[in-house]
Amino acid sequence: MRSLIDILELSTQEIDELIATANDIIEHPEAYREKCRYKKLATLFFEPSTRTRLSFEAAMYELGGQVLGFSEAQSSSAAKGESVADTVRTVSCYADIIAMRHPKEGAPLVASMAASVPVINAGDGGHNHPTQTLTDLLTITREKGRLNNLSVGFCGDLKFGRTVHSLITALSRYEGIKIVLISPDELKLPSYVKKDVLKKKGITYVQTRDLEAVMPELDILYMTRVQKERFFNEEDYLRLKDMYILTPDKLHNAKSDLSIMHPLPRVNEIHTSIDADPRACYFRQALCGKYIRMALILKLLEIE
Amino acid sequence: MNIDSIQNGVVIDHIKAGKSMEIYNLLQLYNLDCPVALITNAHSGKMGAKDIIKIDSENLDIDLDVIGLIDPNATVNIIRHGQLVEKKALTLPLELRDVLKCKNPRCITSVEQDLSHVFRLTDKQSGTYRCLYCEAKAERRN
Numbered sequence: 544m545r546s547l548i549d550i551l552e553l554s555t556q557e558i559d560e561l562i563a564t565a566n567d568i569i570e571h572p573e574a575y576r577e578k579c580r581y582k583k584l585a586t587l588f589f590e591p592s593t594r595t596r597l598s599f600e601a602a603m604y605e606l607g608g609q610v611l612g613f614s615e616a617q618s619s620s621a622a623k624g625e626s627v628a629d630t631v632r633t634v635s636c637y638a639d640i641i642a643m644r645h646p647k648e649g650a651p652l653v654a655s656m657a658a659s660v661p662v663i664n665a666g667d668g669g670h671n672h673p674t675q676t677l678t679d680l681l682t683i684t685r686e687k688g689r690l691n692n693l694s695v696g697f698c699g700d701l702k703f704g705r706t707v708h709s710l711i712t713a714l715s716r717y718e719g720i721k722i723v724l725i726s727p728d729e730l731k732l733p734s735y736v737k738k739d740v741l742k743k744k745g746i747t748y749v750q751t752r753d754l755e756a757v758m759p760e761l762d763i764l765y766m767t768r769v770q771k772e773r774f775f776n777e778e779d780y781l782r783l784k785d786m787y788i789l790t791p792d793k794l795h796n797a798k799s800d801l802s803i804m805h806p807l808p809r810v811n812e813i814h815t816s817i818d819a820d821p822r823a824c825y826f827r828q829a830l831c832g833k834y835i836r837m838a839l840i841l842k843l844l845e846i847e
Numbered sequence: 848m849n850i851d852s853i854q855n856g857v858v859i860d861h862i863k864a865g866k867s868m869e870i871y872n873l874l875q876l877y878n879l880d881c882p883v884a885l886i887t888n889a890h891s892g893k894m895g896a897k898d899i900i901k902i903d904s905e906n907l908d909i910d911l912d913v914i915g916l917i918d919p920n921a922t923v924n925i926i927r928h929g930q931l932v933e934k935k936a937l938t939l940p941l942e943l944r945d946v947l948k949c950k951n952p953r954c955i956t957s958v959e960q961d962l963s964h965v966f967r968l969t970d971k972q973s974g975t976y977r978c979l980y981c982e983a984k985a986e987r988r989n
C-alpha cells in the first residue's frame with residue numbers, strides 16, 4: 544500500500560505512467576466510469592480549499608466511486624483535539640483512500656504512517672502539494688508533447704510559492720530544462736532552492752525582473768499570484784502584487800506556441816482579455832487536475 | 848570514583864572547552880546510575896583548554912554517535928580493565944529520534960505533543976539534519 548506525500552516519491556517513469564493513464568482517461572472516459580465502483584474517497588480538509596477538494600471529488604465521482612469527508616477543521620474531530628493519527632485510523636475504517644489537506648507541514652505524512660489505506664497529500668501548509676505538480680506536468684505534456692528541452696519561465700511570487708518550488712524540483716529531473724525566474728527582488732526564489740535543486744542538478748537558470756526581455760525565449764510562462772497573507776504590511780503587498788500583470792501587449796514578442804499556465808485562483812495577474820488567446824491554458828490546466836487525480840487514485844488503489 | 852582513571856567505561860576526550868554540559872544533556876547522562884565525571888577547562892597541549900567526560904560503567908547502552916552533533920572533533924575512548932581497547936570514530940547517525948526538537952512553528956510537531964521528533968541526515972558532508980515531517984533544517988549547536 545502506497546501513499547503520495549511528496550512528488551519526489553514518484554520516479555519519472557511512474558510520472559510518465561500516470562500521465563499516460565490520464566491521457567487514456569481523456570480519450571476513453573467511458574472505460575473508466577465504473578473503475579472505482581463501491582470505493583470511497585475521504586476528503587479530510589483541515590483547512591478550506593474548495594478548488595482542490597472539488598477536483599478530488601469530481602475525480603472520484605467520474606471513476607464511479609463515492610466521496611465522504613469534511614471541508615474545514617471546525618467541523619472535524621480536530622476541533623475536539625483529536626490527533627491526526629487517530630482521525631485517519633478511524634477514517635481508514637470507512638474509506639478506501641484518503642486525500643488530506645492540513646495547515647501544518649508534515650501532517651499528511653503523519654497520517655500516512657497511521658492509516659491503513661493510501662493517503663494523498665492535498666497540500667500541507669507551504670510545504671508539499673504533489674497533485675498540483677502532477678497537474679502541471681500533465682498540462683505541460685499535453686500542451687508541449689514533452690517534459691524535456693523546455694524553457695520555463697516562472698513569474699510573480701517565487702519566494703513563497705510552493706507550487707513553483709515543487710514544479711522546479713520535478714522539472715529538474717528532465718533533460719534540457721532551462722528555468723527563467725522573473726520576480727521583484729523581494730520575492731526571488733529562495734537560495735536553498737537554487738542551491739539544493741538548480742545548482743545540484745546543473746540546471747541552467749536566469750534571474751530577472753524584466754518579463755518582456757525574456758518573453759521571446761519562453762516555451763512556458765507560469766504565472767503566480769502574490770498572496771496577501773504572506774505579507775506583514777499592506778503597503779508592500781499593494782506595491783508588489785501589481786508588478787506583473789499579464790496583458791495582451793506584453794505578449795507581442797512571445798512565441799506563437801507559448802503556453803501560459805497559472806495554478807488558479809488568479810486575482811488580477813492575468814488580464815481576462817488573455818483568456819481567449821489559445822496560448823492561455825490555465826483552464827485546461829484545471830481540467831488536467833481532475834484527470835491526473837483520477838489516474839493517481841487508480842494507481843494507489845492498484846486498479847488496472 | 849577516581850577521576851584520573853576508570854577501569855571500565857567511556858572517556859569522551861578533546862571536547863571543545865565549555866561543550867561538555869551540552870553533551871551531558873544530549874546523552875541524558877543524568878539518567879545513568881553509574882558515576883559520571885565532568886571535567887571542564889582541563890589543560891590540553893593541542894587545544895589549550897578542553898573538556899572531558901568520564902563514564903564509569905561496564906555495560907553502557909547509549910548512542911555515542913550523537914556526540915558528533917555537538918563536537919565532531921571529540922574523541923571517544925572505550926576502556927576495559929583499565930586499558931584503552933577502542934578509539935571509537937564518530938559517525939553521524941542517519942536518524943535522530945527525540946534528540947533534537949523541530950523549531951518550525953508550522954510543523955505538525957508544534958501542535959501534536961505526542962509525536963516523536965525525528966530528524967534524518969540528509970547531507971553527510973555538511974552534517975545536515977532535516978525534520979522528517981516538515982524538512983526544516985535542524986539548528987546545529989556548534
Ligand SMILES: [Zn+2]
Nearest residue numbers: 949954978981
Ligand atoms: Zn518539523
